[in-house]
Amino acid sequence: MNMENAFSYNTSYVGEDSPVHRMDPRIKLGLVLGTTLLSVFLQNVAWLVTLVVMLLALSAISGTLKKMTKFLGLFFLFAVLTVAIMTLLTRNFIYSLEYFSPFFLRFGVMVTAGMLFAFTTSPNHLSQALQKMYFPAPLSFTLTVTLRYIPTLANEAETIFNALRLRGVYPSNWDVIRKPSYLYRGMIIPLFIRILKLSDEIAIAAESRAFNGGNGRSSLKNIKIGRNDLFFSLTMIMFCFVLMVMDKGTFSLI
Amino acid sequence: MINIEKLEYHYPHTSKPALNSVDLHVNKGEFILVTGKSGCGKSTLACTLNGIIPHISGGDMEGKVVVNGKNTKNFTVFQMAQEVGFIFQNPESQFFNLQVEDEVAFGPENLGLDPEEIDKRVSKALHDVKMTFWRKHNVFNLSEGQKQRVNIAANLSLNPELLVLDEPTSNLDLPGAMELFQTLERLKNNGKTIVLIDHRTQHVKKLVDRVIIMDEGKIIHKGGKKLLHDPEAMKKYSIRNPTHLTTMVKKFNAYNTSNISHNTSKVILEVNNLSYQYSNGFALEDVSFTLKKGEILGIVGNNGSGKTTLAKVLAGLLKPGKGTIIFFPEDQGGNKISMAHKLGMVLQNPDHQLFMNKVHTELSFGLSELGFSLEEIESRVEDILSSMNLSKLRNRHPHSLSSGEKQRTLISAFMTRQPHLLILDEPTTGMDSYHMNQLVGEIMKLQGDGVSFILISHDIEFLLKTTHKLIFMENGKIIDEKLTEECYNFTANLKVHNHFKV
Numbered sequence: 001m002n003m004e005n006a007f008s009y010n011t012s013y014v015g016e017d018s019p020v021h022r023m024d025p026r027i028k029l030g031l032v033l034g035t036t037l038l039s040v041f042l043q044n045v046a047w048l049v050t051l052v053v054m055l056l057a058l059s060a061i062s063g064t065l066k067k068m069t070k071f072l073g074l075f076f077l078f079a080v081l082t083v084a085i086m087t088l089l090t091r092n093f094i095y096s097l098e099y100f101s102p103f104f105l106r107f108g109v110m111v112t113a114g115m116l117f118a119f120t121t122s123p124n125h126l127s128q129a130l131q132k133m134y135f136p137a138p139l140s141f142t143l144t145v146t147l148r149y150i151p152t153l154a155n156e157a158e159t160i161f162n163a164l165r166l167r168g169v170y171p172s173n174w175d176v177i178r179k180p181s182y183l184y185r186g187m188i189i190p191l192f193i194r195i196l197k198l199s200d201e202i203a204i205a206a207e208s209r210a211f212n213g214g215n216g217r218s219s220l221k222n223i224k225i226g227r228n229d230l231f232f233s234l235t236m237i238m239f240c241f242v243l244m245v246m247d248k249g250t251f252s253l254i
Numbered sequence: 255m256i257n258i259e260k261l262e263y264h265y266p267h268t269s270k271p272a273l274n275s276v277d278l279h280v281n282k283g284e285f286i287l288v289t290g291k292s293g294c295g296k297s298t299l300a301c302t303l304n305g306i307i308p309h310i311s312g313g314d315m316e317g318k319v320v321v322n323g324k325n326t327k328n329f330t331v332f333q334m335a336q337e338v339g340f341i342f343q344n345p346e347s348q349f350f351n352l353q354v355e356d357e358v359a360f361g362p363e364n365l366g367l368d369p370e371e372i373d374k375r376v377s378k379a380l381h382d383v384k385m386t387f388w389r390k391h392n393v394f395n396l397s398e399g400q401k402q403r404v405n406i407a408a409n410l411s412l413n414p415e416l417l418v419l420d421e422p423t424s425n426l427d428l429p430g431a432m433e434l435f436q437t438l439e440r441l442k443n444n445g446k447t448i449v450l451i452d453h454r455t456q457h458v459k460k461l462v463d464r465v466i467i468m469d470e471g472k473i474i475h476k477g478g479k480k481l482l483h484d485p486e487a488m489k490k491y492s493i494r495n496p497t498h499l500t501t502m503v504k505k506f507n508a509y510n511t512s513n514i515s516h517n518t519s520k521v522i523l524e525v526n527n528l529s530y531q532y533s534n535g536f537a538l539e540d541v542s543f544t545l546k547k548g549e550i551l552g553i554v555g556n557n558g559s560g561k562t563t564l565a566k567v568l569a570g571l572l573k574p575g576k577g578t579i580i581f582f583p584e585d586q587g588g589n590k591i592s593m594a595h596k597l598g599m600v601l602q603n604p605d606h607q608l609f610m611n612k613v614h615t616e617l618s619f620g621l622s623e624l625g626f627s628l629e630e631i632e633s634r635v636e637d638i639l640s641s642m643n644l645s646k647l648r649n650r651h652p653h654s655l656s657s658g659e660k661q662r663t664l665i666s667a668f669m670t671r672q673p674h675l676l677i678l679d680e681p682t683t684g685m686d687s688y689h690m691n692q693l694v695g696e697i698m699k700l701q702g703d704g705v706s707f708i709l710i711s712h713d714i715e716f717l718l719k720t721t722h723k724l725i726f727m728e729n730g731k732i733i734d735e736k737l738t739e740e741c742y743n744f745t746a747n748l749k750v751h752n753h754f755k756v
Contacts, residue, residue, distance in 0.1 A: 124356045145350060152346070156606070162571050163607040166599050167620040167667065185609045185619075193653060194605055198347060204306055205348040210335035210364040210412055220359040220372045 020062035021120045024229045025129035028121060031236060032113040038240050039109040047243045048105035054239065055112040064119040068112070075111055079104040123148045128223050137214030145202065153195065160190045255416055255447045256280035256303065261317035263298060263307060263471075272298045274471040276317070282415070285438075285448045285461050287482075289493050290468035291686045293656065296451045299468065300418050303449065304338035305331045322415055335361065339409030341419040343684070345401040346394075354380070354396075354404055355389045361412040372411075379407040382444070383437050398557045399430025403437055416447045423454060424684045427556040427712050431457055453686045454494045455482050467491050494687045494715065519546035521583055522674050522706055523568075528577035530567050538563050538730045541577070545675065550697065550707040552717040552738070555727035561710045564727070565677050568708070569599040581674070598668025599677040604660035608652040613644055616652050617667050624671065634670045642666040642696070658689040662696065669700070676700070677708045682716045694719050 020028075035051060042048050059065040079100065086096035121129075123144040130140035164170075164186045176183045261276040273295050280286055288296045301307040305326040308315040319326045322337045342348055351357045358379050362372040380386045383403040388396060393404055402422055409417065419438075423431040435457045442448055442461060450458060459482050467475035469491065481487055488494075523545040531537040538560045545551055553561045566572045568579060581596045601607055610616040617635045626634070639645050642662055647655065652663055661681060668676060678697075682690050690713070697707060697720050711717050717724065718738060726734040 122352055122356070124351050124353075148350060148352070159601065159603070159606045162566075163601055164609070164620075165571060166569060166601070166607075167609075168623050168671070169620045190606055190609060197605065201342065201344070201347045202350075204310055204331075205340075205342060206350065207310065207331040208304055208306070208335055208338075208340040209361040209408065210332045211360075212332045212364065216366040217363050218366045218368060218372070219363055220355065220369055220376065222369060 018062040018120070019228065020058055020064075020116070022228070023120075023232060024223050024225045025117075025121050025125045026133065026223075027225065027229045027233055028117050029129065030233065032117050034236065034240060035113045036110050038243065039106040042243060042247045043102070044247050045101050045105065047247045048102060048109065050243060052105060052108050052112060055109065055116060059112065059116050059119075062116065062120050064116065067119060068115050071115060072108075072112070075108065079108075118147075124219075124221070125223055128219055128221075131214075131217070132223070137217065141211075141214040145206075149198070149202070152198070153191075156194045156198075157187070157191055160187060160194075163190075255282045255284070255322060256449070257318070257320040258302070259318045261299075261302065261319060262315070263302065264314045265298075266312045268313075271471050272313075273302070276471075276473055278466065278473065280447060280449070280464075282447055283442075283445050284463045285442050285458075286450070286464050286466060287455065287458055287462045288449060288451045288466045288468060289453050289455065290474075290491060291453075291688055292658070292684070294468040295471040296468050297420050298471070300340075300420050300449065300451050302326065303416070303418050304334045304340050305329060306340075332364070335414070336365070336412050337414055337416060339406070339412065339414040339417045341402070341405055341409060341417065341422050343421045343424050345398070345405045345425075348405060348408075349393050349401075352392050352394065354385065354391050354393055357393055357404055358407045358411050361408060365412070375411040375413070376407075379410040382410055382441065383407045384440075397430060398426050399433040402426065402430065402434055406434075406437060406441075410441075414446075416449065417441065418449045418451070420451045421453075421684060422450075423452065423457070429556060435461065455488075456494070459483075467493070488687075494690075519548055521545070522547050522581060524578075524580045524583040525568070526578045526580070528564070528567060528579065529575045530563060530572055531575055532563075536560070536563075536730065538567065541730075541732055543725060543732065543735065545706050545708070547674070548701055548704050548706060549723065550701055550709065550721045552721035552724045553708060553710045553727060554712075554717065554724055559727040560730035561727055562679055563730070565599060565679055565708065565710055569597060569677060571599075595671055595673055597675040597677060598665075598671060598673045600661065600664045600668065600679065600681065602680045602683060604657065604664055605653070607664055608660065611651050612649055613652055613655075613663055614639060614648040616663055617644075617670050619667065621670060631670075634672075638666045638669050642669065657684065658692060661693065665696065665700075669705075673705065675706045675708065677710070679710045680712070681709065682711060682713045687715075690716055691719075 035055065039048060039051060042051065056065065059068055082104070083093075083096045083100050086100060087093045090096055126147070127140050127144040130143065131137060164182075169175075169182060169186060256278060257280075258276055258278040261273050262271050263273040264271050276299065278299075288299060290296050298307065301311065302315070302319045303321055303326070307313065308327070309330050315327070321334065324334065324337060326334060349357055350360055355376050358376045359372050362375050367375070376389075377386070380389055383406050385400065385403050385407060388400065388404075393401060396404065406417070422434060426434060438448060438450070439461055450462075452458070459479060462479050462482070465475075465477055465479060465481045466473055467477075467481070467487075475481065475487070475491070482493075521544050525544070526542050528541040529537065529539050536558075541560075541564060543551070553564065555561050563572065567574050608616060610619050614635055617638060618631050621631045621634070622628075639648055642665070644659075644662065644666055647659060647663075652660060655663065665676065665678075681693060685693070694716065697709075701707060707720070709717060709720060718741065721738045724736050724738055724741060725732050726736075
């Protein structure tokens with residue numbers, strides 16, 4: 001088990017530069033919410049696929065597609081397995097596919113849009129965006145710091161898991177059912193001790209650098225909705241509108 | 255700059271004072287080293303300088319701490335931030351952002367300054383620590399030494415007059431530590447007042463103006479830098495001082511080498527052409543060595559040279575891409591011995607490795623998984639408790655022990671499995687000389703019983719005292735292998751290897 005790969009510092013925010021990275025986080029947040037909502041309204045599988053392809057194209061532009069494929073691959077595998085099991089049960093492949101594809105495509109839209117946002121937005125930008133959207137300062141800071149520390153916690157959990165393995169305990173799922181104390185003693189308690197210590201260190205470090213609950217903070221890089229952001233938003237709105245019209249209209253591929 | 259009068263401090267729920275009648279006066283521009291044994295109160299003293307004590311830690315504080323004219327009792331930690339920059343041991347846990355410039359801007363942003371002023375401060379702070387080139391880089395892709403410099407810059411951007419550094423070198427390799435001290439020298443020349451808390455003294459001799467030695471919460475010695483050249487004082491106060499190492503080490507190793515006969519001992523581990531590659535491209539390449547029964551091998555190298563990766567591959571935590579690891583190559587049936595009997599590995603931070611609520615159950619944790627009967631477990635645990643001097647601590651909670659005791663508990667937990675090889679990863683991080691010597695004693699005792707060791711460390715004093723053989727690693731490869739005795743004359747010999755340039 002190597003959690004470092006799944007949650008490395010680079011996966012949660014790929015520190016590269018692209019038009020998508022430079023976009024205002026509020027616009028990207030709008031994109032996530034907009035596409036998710038639209039996916040609920042769309043009935044036709046073809047237009048749902050188009051939506052997913054559009055999001056994947058944006059990921060490709062931002063250079064994060066490669067990192068995403070790892071997660072999307074797992075997701076795809078899960079979808080294929082579900083359809084396969086359903087096919088075995090109903091002995092009807094077309095029915096299983098038709099039954100599950102809208103569900104997985106909608107889910108796919110949400111996952112891809114969410115990852116696009118997470119992989120192209122720095123914690124700093126997110127915190128500023130939240131502040132500009134009148135989110136209470138202490139909450140937005142806590143939220144963004146939490147995001148920043150997810151990889152750290154994943155590393156901590158991996159080290160604890162390694163320490164367990166070194167003591168000859170390989171807690172498989174069966175072991176955990178057989179002896180729940182392994183999970184409790186072996187993972188949860190040490191992880192909690194580390195989380196408490198880390199939180200304490202972080203809080204002291206923040207205050208030692210003049211942090212006062214986030215009130216009255218300014219920023220080195222002010223986020224601003226620019227011409228590119230507006231252009232992108234308009235294009236997206238039009239694209240989504242066309243999809244909705246097509247979906248409600250007489251066009252139907254399936 | 256600093257004026258401390260009759261300072262007394264008790265941590266919450268403790269009766270013994272952590273600081274007792276401390277009086278200290280520090281002038282502007284001075285470089286002060288505060289040193290002493292682990293638990294002597296030096297970090298506690300540092301925490302009083304920016305108000306962490308009493309505002310965050312709680313407890314009872316008597317007396318007065320005035321920094322740059324501000325009494326810390328009347329100002330909170332964030333109000334003191336513009337007076338005192340505080341640099342902690344582990345840089346990573348203090349990073350709130352991913353990009354260097356964002357991290358350095360964090361402080362001024364908290365003050366609500368306008369972007370032009372923040373930009374000016376960030377540029378100046380990065381210039382002061384010579385990190386301007388790395389401004390747009392991800393902090394997590396920097397070396398440990400660079401991370402600590404970013405950390406200093408992140409404090410400098412608040413324009414403090416005083417910098418307090420609490421054991422800033424304990425996670426650093428030698429080049430990292432050298433970079434840090436060069437930075438401190440520049441800051442001192444720029445007129446900053448610096449208080450350094452450390453028990454390693456070899457790097458600071460040139461910089462320090464005054465040395466303060468603490469014990470049991472009191473300042474027991476104040477003196478000039480001459481104190482650092484006095485071997486008697488160093489020994490008395492458990493302060494690390496490798497200048498006088500050679501004679502000490504020779505005495506130690508005379509005993510050490512007498513225990514092992516290099517020619518007749520059985521080879522217990524043979525590593526052939528071992529390779530491993532991480533997904534980020536870093537690789538362990540073509541590593542080969544052998545280890546004999548009762549032999550102690552040191553692995554030396556800078557941060558990121560592949561030492562820990564090698565240890566993880568040996569311990570079975572990572573699967574090697576190529577190559578073989580053979581235990582007991584001379585013994586055909588030997589490979590049937592289970593992994594747990596072959597080796598144990600103690601990781602760097604004990605917090606990750608202690609699972610039970612009593613020392614004696616910690617020692618038996620996981621033993622039943624290896625198929626031992628209850629009676630057998632009981633007798634093994636009792637044997638190890640008495641031989642490792644843990645009987646008095648048997649009912650203590652492992653997390654309540656001191657760091658040295660935690661480590662002893664962990665080593666003991668592996669000893670109950672009667673392993674042939676123990677791997678210790680950076681066992682002396684943050685240890686003073688008393689505790690280090692205690693660990694050396696424990697290792698020697700177990701080595702006498704036939705246990706072999708692989709020690710991964712930056713700590714030259716520790717390695718010279720314990721090991722028979724040293725392996726030097728760089729970029730995932732072994733670049734040299736030497737008997738420890740060949741390294742005694744380290745000024746001549748060790749210039750070759752950057753790692754040992756003391």
